[in-house]
Amino acid sequence: MTMEFMPEASAELHEATAEYESRQEGLGWRFRSEVLEVCRLVVQQPVLWRERQGGYRRVNCPVFPYYIAYVIRGDHIVIMAVAHGHRRPGYWHVRLQPESHRTNRSTEPPPSASADNSDASEGGGR
Numbered sequence: 001m002t003m004e005f006m007p008e009a010s011a012e013l014h015e016a017t018a019e020y021e022s023r024q025e026g027l028g029w030r031f032r033s034e035v036l037e038v039c040r041l042v043v044q045q046p047v048l049w050r051e052r053q054g055g056y057r058r059v060n061c062p063v064f065p066y067y068i069a070y071v072i073r074g075d076h077i078v079i080m081a082v083a084h085g086h087r088r089p090g091y092w093h094v095r096l097q098p099e100s101h102r103t104n105r106s107t108e109p110p111p112s113a114s115a116d117n118s119d120a121s122e123g124g125g126r
Helices: 009-023 027-044 114-123
Strands: 004-005 057-060 066-071 076-084
Touching: 004 009, 004 027, 009 027, 009 076, 027 057, 027 066, 027 076
Parallel strands: 004 076
Antiparallel strands: 057 066, 066 076
């Protein structure tokens, strides 16, 4: 299975990482690492989490109040949203419409908030 981020999901990850990093040095890196670890778990066992109405699946992050919403499209996992669990519920559901997930997907997560930690974020470290 391969994983792709919708551009909006990639932007959400980048924005939340930057926000956490602005609060405390290293916190953004910890957030990004957690999200990427959850994404790795999704790639390993994509059907472990139940399918919800609308055809998506959702995984809560263990420490931060965010969740990863994704769909399975053949051999691809498409990350639809990196969403805060208590803000604007369902704002991203429009992305489930077929025309909204066919273009401009990225196979890479956005760059980390801190260039100094970019190599460490890919190696785990959690």
